[in-house]
C-alpha cells in the first residue's frame with residue numbers, strides 16, 4: 001500500500017512534534033514493504049504537491065497538532081482549496097496530537113473530522129488521538145523513543161487494516177479524563193513544578209514578563 005501523509009502543523013519540520021510522530025508512524029507502516037510520501041503544509045512550496053497527491057491517491061493520512069481544540073488555520077486553508085473527489089474510493093484518516101493529556105480535549109475536533117471526508121468525496125478511515133505531546137521535542141532521545149513507540153505500533157496497525165479501528169484508537173487515546181486523584185495531586189504539587197518549568201522555557205524563548213499576567217483584566221472588571 002502507498003500512503004500519502006500530509007502534516008497540518010504550522011511549525012517547520014525540524015521543530016515540529018507532528019513531524020516526529022509521522023516519522024515514527026512511517027517506521028511501523030513501512031516494515032512490510034509499504035511506501036509513504038509526506039508533505040508539510042508549514043512549507044507553502046509543498047502545497048501543490050500535497051494537493052496533487054491528494055487527488056491522485058486513495059490512501060491519505062492527515063496528521064496535525066490540536067490548536068485551540070481544533071485544526072490549525074493553515075490546514076483549514078489547505079482543505080478549503082481541495083476539490084471534492086467523484087467516484088473515488090479514497091480513504092481519509094487522521095492523527096490528532098495535543099499538549100494536554102486528556103483525549104476529551106480532541107473529541108470536538110474528531111466530530112468535525114468524521115464529517116470532513118464525505119465533504120471531500122472520501123471515506124472516513126478513523127482518527128488517532130494522543131495528548132501529552134507538548135514536550136516531545138524537549139526530552140532526551142531515550143524518552144522521545146519511548147513516547148514515539150506507540151506511534152510505530154499504530155503504523156503497523158494501519159498497514160494491516162488500512163484504517164484506525166475504533167476500539168484500537170480508543171485504547172490508544174487514554175486517558176479520556178485525568179483521574180480525580182491525579183488532578184488533586186497536580187493542584188497540590190505538580191502545578192508548582194509545571195510553573196517552574198514553563199517559566200524557564202518561556203525565559204529561554206525570550207519572554208520577559210510574568211506568564212500569569214492578565215493585561216486586560218482591569219478592562220474586563222471595569223468595562224467602559
Ligand SMILES: Cc1cc2nc3c(=O)[nH]c(=O)nc-3n(C[C@H](O)[C@H](O)[C@H](O)COP(=O)(O)O)c2cc1C
Pocket residue numbers: 009010011015016017018019064065066067068069070097098099100101105131133134
Ligand atoms: C496556538 C496553539 C494552540 C494550541 N492549542 C492546544 C489545545 O487546544 N489543546 C492541546 O491539547 N494542545 C494545544 N496546543 C499544543 C500543541 O498541540 C502541542 O504542543 C503539539 O505537540 C505541537 O505540535 P507541533 O510541534 O507539530 O506544532 C496548542 C499549541 C499552540 C501553539
